[in-house]
Amino acid sequence: MRILLYYLCGVFAAAQLGKLAALSPPIARELQLGLAAMAALTSLLEVCGATLGGIAGRWLPRVGLRSSLSAAALALALGAAAAAFAQDLVTLALARLVESLGYLAIVVAAPVLIARESEGRRQAAAMALWSTFVPVGMAVGAWAYAQAAGAVGWRSAQALSVAGGLLLWVSLRAVSEDEAATAPTPRPSSGGPGATGALLWALVAAFGAYAIAEVGLLALLPSLLTQGGMPLGTAGGWTAAAALANVPASAIGAWLLKRRGALSPAIAVGMAVSLGLSGLLFLAALRDGGQASLQALLAIGVNAASGVFPSLVFALLPLAARTPERLALASGRLTQFGASGALLGPPLMGAVVEHWGWSAAGGLALALSALAIPLALFAWRRLAQSSEEKPEACTIGPHCARSAASRRV
Incomplete structure (x- = not known):
């Protein structure tokens, strides 16, 4: 149940991305804001992640991961409440920055807590599930807030965030086991920080390159389709479908991890195929003079292919971190590169x-996509080599011993 609760925190955080996309038209009309201003407000949710992700990875464990998650839920509720009463762009921006802090804490802390709760066979599946929180949250947020704004107006629609944040805060506080009981016993890192430093940087850099292309496609897809003659409402539906195509793709990644193990060569092949195939589909989907309906289908194909990659990245992250005390730092770095990609x-x-x-x-x-392939393969290879040399060093991941044994057979 705790894994589901932490996942719902991520979905709720990502819903705040979909929220402003849905509420932008009425906000712009009432406050007389331009398209550029609304786009900037939407992207502000990622600012703290892009600038403070690494710092958060170091400091949140000292504050307490579950305490940070509770405070983050309240921050999202507080930011939404402030936005509901905003009368100008400055107030809206400040409210969005409060939400950005909450978003940052959730996306750094929640995957670490999920990994700790699921050590063993369930970890790969749990981390693959976590990799879907952004598309699921964006789709839910865009739909729910659009419906609420149509019924009661954009200001009252912010009550969904206030209620959701308070409900998650109460649920997190109600978790019986205190954080000290779930915190890992400190143990020396085998090989020191430098042992996994290069592979971790390569892994998060590959994820950042993926995020630039992926988010860029989803952001521009409505414009591409409407230029091809598709109605805006229909284009929005295709964009939501493209975002949600990541979800079944993550199930493929989870199946591959369960079947082969995180350090199997099949995972390296899966990452390369996912990135390579999606790269070619990008080239077909984003082109001048294309047919809108075909480009919409190709965009879904892009996400269905590329969505396997992030599920594998999140599953490899605990292995790349090596020790529980470094997992939060690894999560912070991944957040920083992903958020930077989403902003850029x-x-x-x-x-x-x-x-x-x-x-x-x-x-x-x-x-x-082509740039991400050698980075991801370098990270996987270094991880596989270090596991072969020091199999006892893998203190978090569930697949280390299994994968090493499979290679010896």
Whole structure:
């Protein structure tokens, strides 16, 4: 149950991305804000993650991960309440920054708590489930807040965030086991920080390149489809479907992990195929003069192919961290690169489209996917080699012994 609770915290945090996308039109009309201002407000949710992710990974364990998660839920509720009474852009921006702090704490702390709760056979599946929190949360948020705003207005719709944050806070406080009981016993890291430093940086850098292309596609897809003659409402539905295509893809990643083990060569192949196939589909989906309906289907194909990669990355993260005390730091680094990619992706891809057209944006997405492949394979290979040399060093992941044994057979 705790794993589900932590996952719901992530979904709730990601719903705040979908929230502002849904509420942007009525907010812009009432407060007379332009499209650029609303886009900036939407992206502000990722600012703290992009700038403070690494710091959060170091400090949140000292504060307490579950305590941080509780405070984060309250921060999201408080930010929404402030936004409901905002009368200008500055107040909205400050409220969004409060939400950004809550979002950062959740996306750093929750996967660490999930990994700790699921040590053993369930860990790969649990981490693969966590990798779906953004598309699920964005889809739920976009739908729920759009419905609420249509019924009671955008200010009253913020009550969904207030109620959700308070409910999660109460649920987290009601968890009977205190954090001290779940905290791992400190143990020396085998090989020191440098033992996994290079592979961890390579893994998170690959994830950052993936995020730039992925978020850039989802942000620009409605514009691409409407330029092709598709109605805006229909384009929005296709965009939601494309985002949700990550969810079944993560199930494929979880199946692969359970079947083969995290350090099996099949995982390296899976990452390379996921990134390579999605890169080629990017090139087909983002092109000038395409048919809108076909491009929408190709966008779903992009996410269905690329979605396998993040599920494998999250499953490898505890292994790359090596020790429980370093897992929060690893989660913070992954958050920082992912959030930076989410911030950079839409404006970068948009600028490429404006200057050189949609086909150039497809080429950029393919290049980013191609860049991520050697980084991911380097991280996997270093992890596999270190596990072979020091199998006892793998203190978190459930698949180390199993994978090493499978290679010896």
